[in-house]
Amino acid sequence: MIELRHVTRRFGPTVAVDNINLTIETGEVCVLVGSSGCGKSTTLRMINRLLPHSEGEILVDGEDITTMNPEQLRLNMGYVIQGTGLFPHWTVARNIAMVPQLLKWPRDRIDARVHELMTLLDLDPATHANKYPQQLSGGQAQRVGVARALAADPNILLMDEPFGALDAITRESLQLEMLRIQKQVRKTTVFVTHDIDEALKLATRIAVMDQGRIIQHDTPENILRRPASEFVENLVGKQDRGLKLMSLRPVRQLMQAHPAPKRPEPGAEGLKEEDNLRLALSVMLWQGAEQVPVFNARGEETGVITRERLIQEGA
Amino acid sequence: MRLWLPPVLLAVLLYGLSAGMPALEPLFHWVQPDKQQVIYERESFLFLLQNHLLLVLISAAVGTLVAVAGGIFATRPSGRDFLPLVSQVASIGQTFPPVAVLALAVPVLGFGEAPILVALMLYGLLPILRNTLAGLEGISPAVKEAARGMGMSPLQVLVRAELPLAGRVILAGIRTSVTINIATAAIGSTIGARTLGDPVIAGLVNGNTAYVLQGAILIGLLALTTDSLFEALERTWDRRFSPQVAV
Ligand SMILES: Nc1ncnc2c1ncn2[C@@H]1O[C@H](COP(=O)(O)OP(=O)(O)OP(=O)(O)O)[C@@H](O)[C@H]1O
Ligand SMILES: [Mg+2]
Numbered sequence: 001m002i003e004l005r006h007v008t009r010r011f012g013p014t015v016a017v018d019n020i021n022l023t024i025e026t027g028e029v030c031v032l033v034g035s036s037g038c039g040k041s042t043t044l045r046m047i048n049r050l051l052p053h054s055e056g057e058i059l060v061d062g063e064d065i066t067t068m069n070p071e072q073l074r075l076n077m078g079y080v081i082q083g084t085g086l087f088p089h090w091t092v093a094r095n096i097a098m099v100p101q102l103l104k105w106p107r108d109r110i111d112a113r114v115h116e117l118m119t120l121l122d123l124d125p126a127t128h129a130n131k132y133p134q135q136l137s138g139g140q141a142q143r144v145g146v147a148r149a150l151a152a153d154p155n156i157l158l159m160d161e162p163f164g165a166l167d168a169i170t171r172e173s174l175q176l177e178m179l180r181i182q183k184q185v186r187k188t189t190v191f192v193t194h195d196i197d198e199a200l201k202l203a204t205r206i207a208v209m210d211q212g213r214i215i216q217h218d219t220p221e222n223i224l225r226r227p228a229s230e231f232v233e234n235l236v237g238k239q240d241r242g243l244k245l246m247s248l249r250p251v252r253q254l255m256q257a258h259p260a261p262k263r264p265e266p267g268a269e270g271l272k273e274e275d276n277l278r279l280a281l282s283v284m285l286w287q288g289a290e291q292v293p294v295f296n297a298r299g300e301e302t303g304v305i306t307r308e309r310l311i312q313e314g315a
Numbered sequence: 316m317r318l319w320l321p322p323v324l325l326a327v328l329l330y331g332l333s334a335g336m337p338a339l340e341p342l343f344h345w346v347q348p349d350k351q352q353v354i355y356e357r358e359s360f361l362f363l364l365q366n367h368l369l370l371v372l373i374s375a376a377v378g379t380l381v382a383v384a385g386g387i388f389a390t391r392p393s394g395r396d397f398l399p400l401v402s403q404v405a406s407i408g409q410t411f412p413p414v415a416v417l418a419l420a421v422p423v424l425g426f427g428e429a430p431i432l433v434a435l436m437l438y439g440l441l442p443i444l445r446n447t448l449a450g451l452e453g454i455s456p457a458v459k460e461a462a463r464g465m466g467m468s469p470l471q472v473l474v475r476a477e478l479p480l481a482g483r484v485i486l487a488g489i490r491t492s493v494t495i496n497i498a499t500a501a502i503g504s505t506i507g508a509r510t511l512g513d514p515v516i517a518g519l520v521n522g523n524t525a526y527v528l529q530g531a532i533l534i535g536l537l538a539l540t541t542d543s544l545f546e547a548l549e550r551t552w553d554r555r556f557s558p559q560v561a562v
Binding site: 072074079087 | 467480
């Protein structure tokens with residue numbers, strides 16, 4: 001658990017972070033969102049003490065971080081930095097192995113871990129382990145950055161725009177990977193982005209920041225339904241809210257389940273249970289269908305979703 | 316290792332010429348037919364070479380140590396206040412021509428080996444200092460932030476990230492420093508240091524072109540040897556620490 005109490009950070013006369021209170025529960029993904037220069041990175045850097053805070057206190061699992069050894073604190077916090085910051089003179093494998101090496105893990109344990117992480121992040125160890133960062137594409141480099149942060153299995157993850165500067169497709173696939181990884185290894189995560197859609201997709205709770213203050217700290221659904229101010233309302237896109245709400249809920253919640261899973265008709269097209277309602281609507285509009293079958297992970301048809309239900313209860 | 320072949324060959328040639336200069340007497344007689352003596356014999360060439368090398372080596376070693384330490388200090392949080400001063404000294408100092416450095420050294424330090432050594436050290440320090448600063452300051456802030464953020468101690472950041480990344484530039488600074496100092500040490504003969512500059516000065520004074528040639532050839536060869544040695548070192552460094560440059 002991370003708690004920030006009345007935390008302020010000044011750079012000379014400018015107040016980068018202004019008296020914020022924020023509690024991030026264990027296992028939660030808290031996404032800090034806001035426009036450029038609103039103090040997101042500064043907040044993150046204060047949590048791992050790369051920047052000292054000017055006022056207030058920051059507690060990690062109940063302990064004041066200023067009483068801890070900064071290196072020890074950071075070794076237990078994975079940090080994905082805005083702009084990757086990979087060591088250009090180290091191979092991908094060695095970059096990922098950085099923290100385990102600092103923790104003096106035995107050689108074979110490190111090798112196994114690097115292999116495991118590269119596989120987890122969809123980087124083929126055989127082709128990429130011995131490459132240097134300059135030989136990677138932007139997306140691959142960001143994956144390596146994420147792998148490096150996860151390497152020593154820290155309890156806390158700090159991610160500063162880890163998928164920034166990527167094309168939409170790569171970004172989306174990394175977000176899905178992140179959700180998948182988060183399902184496997186639940187880490188207390190503070191995630192910074194200025195992309196509200198990314199925030200809605202990944203967060204358990206979102207903290208909207210503006211000019212160094214936290215304007216609203218709530219679940220994605222509540223941020224959409226009850227924006228605390230006009231600023232938040234504009235950020236989430238007032239008129240776009242219906243669809244955004246739909247994209248928060250999986251098809252599973254609104255489908256009419258069959259009594260028992262059925263074998264699908266050959267060539268039948270449909271949705272997966274975990275697809276979101278927005279996608280369901282899009283498929284229906286495109287196919288001109290009144291209802292679409294829903295399949296589970298094994299490919300069996302478990303129900304159907306109807307247009308009527310979707311329109312009535314979707315958002 | 317093909318890389319090390321040129322410096323080794325040049326070194327062998329340098330040693331061979333220094334030891335066997337008298338064997339070339341007929342050649343120098345042809346160059347300078349009007350003189351009885353055409354081979355410089357006041358000191359052996361080997362001794363002059365050794366002395367010359369020693370001056371350069373000591374000044375390079377001390378210069379490197381002091382400059383790198385100074386560069387590291389000036390880029391630490393505790394030494395940052397000195398950074399502008401240090402980098403100004405480093406770049407202004409270099410606009411001094413080496414001859415002027417020697418001319419200034421004599422009234423302060425007197426004649427002989429000691430003053431030239433001090434002059435070489437101080438003067439040779441500047442390019443190394445400047446490059447150390449450039450190398451350390453040139454590292455991407457993201458890399459340094461990542462290193463610290465991952466939990467490296469300041470010393471680990473320095474040793475594992477900053478020095479390997481700045482090393483190539485520092486090495487280039489040492490190369491410049493040594494090359495300049497090989498030439499400056501030769502001029503040191505004018506103020507009483509015994510170096511490969513001796514035959515050149517003697518030759519100029521006595522109008523003996525053969526002496527001048529002997530000194531000049533050896534100085535040139537020494538510079539070439541050193542330069543190709545650094546070339547090989549830099550290539551090796553690239554392979555070790557920045558392989559993306561190597562093909
Ligand atoms: N080292 C620093 N020195 C002085 N001012 C700083 C420093 N770091 C940040 N600031 C200022 O603090 C404010 C917040 O910066 P911060 O980096 O936290 O923004 P951000 O929300 O991460 O923005 P972005 O989305 O562009 O990364 C900005 O006004 C910035 O100019
Ligand atoms: Mg930022």
